[in-house]
Amino acid sequence: MSRNDDELKEETPQEAETTETEPAAESETEAPAEEAAPEAPAEPTPEELLAAEKDRYLRLAAEYDNYRKRSQKEREALYGLIKAETITDFLPVYDNLERALAMHCDDEAFYKGIEMTMVQLQAIFEKLGVKPIEAVGKKFDANFHNAVMHVDDESRGEGEIVEEFQKGFTLGDRVIRFSMVKVAN
Helix, strand or coil, X not given: CCHHHHHHHHCCHHHHHHHXXXXXXXXXXXXXXXXXXXXXXXXXXXXXXXXXXXXXXXXXHHHHXXXXXXHHHHHHHHHHHHHHHHHXXXXXXXXXXXXXXXXXXXXXXXXXXXXXXXXXXXXXXXXHXXXXXXXXXXXXXXXXXXXXXXXXXXXXXXXXXXXXXXXXXXXXCEEEECEEEEEEC
């Protein structure tokens, strides 16, 4: 016996079966793969192409419309914020003019000038949509008022505002400064 014969005899029956069935298994798996190969997709018809492009166009138009609306809302919100900040910067001027009007002044022309300046500032605030928050005599509302003092007064109702230390303002629905008040009971 030659060396090759010895090697063949040493192979176990399982190895012999494996080597013999492998080529057969490969041919079986290859044949169905060839049969299952997908055919080339058919060319879409002009109507299908037109419908797909129309759908794509409509989606793009809707996306642009949404973008335009969202940008407009963002601009309006930003404008409102900047407007509120600017008005807030002018409120100390309003406070100083209010204090000046509360003081006694012998110079009638000087007092009249301060009064005219206050009227002009109030007209500008009104034009911009800024409204003062009513406080004295009203019921305390934490959404509009900031209570800094409390007083027990039986002649006043529960939570009634007795005195206003600093006027509050709203711009539309937004409070730009809370009224600083003294509350009874």
